Amino acid sequence: MTAIQTNPVVRLEIASQPELLAGARALIAAMAQRCGFNEIMCGQISLAVDEALCNIIKHGYNCREDERIWISISITETEPKSIKIIIEDTADQIEVSEIRSRDLDDVRPGGLGVHIIKEIMDVVEYEHRQPRGMRLTLIKTNKPSQARENKEQKT
């Protein structure tokens, strides 16, 4: 598991409805902005979370809209700042080794979510949640070079 110690700042419970994704994205982007990420990175971090939520809705819950998803967000207070997002569900558990991105040379609709999440986030960890469901931990650190870039963009 990851060594970064943080206390959740925000906990959110949402129903497994695609219409609710926009609100979750807005919250994640606002928290990423607090962490000092630039606008493009805030958008990408919320995209990674959106992709994770879409996977849960489509594959975990088979598009059932009355299930629940929990999102916890925390930010480290020490530099370099990191945003940590934990997403939990009660869907059927799957083997963690089966969750992987596909060959991008095979251009076809779908199957890009895991690739996008892994491209954007520094840490992507899937695990079984007790007593049921899956837990996904995502961490993105605002690295010094990235933070400099963010500062230059703001001035």
Added chain:
Amino acid sequence: MSNTQQLEIFIESEGDAKIVRPVGDIDLSGAPALRQQISQAQQEHPTRLIVDLSGVPYMDSSGLATLVEAMQIARRNDALLIICSLQDKVRSIFEIARLDMVFKIAQSREDAISM
């Protein structure tokens, strides 16, 4: 920060081109409507289908999947599918998914029409 928008889709024509212009976020909730509108436009067999993304501030892989499917149908129909006027955030998802080299992407609608 993030101004999320309900998706609206406009269909326009210019010369031999059919233009699909979504306005708003394209995500899991909006992608089915876009898919339906593109499919409807493709049933008229235009030689050139342009998807103008100037009004799209956000797209996820559901939107990408819709566009990949549209591109495959266009190829089967010997038609050209061009995507134009991408905002920076949307362009970045094409790059992350390495689809920026797969699609024909134009800077502006005018460029797409003259391609």
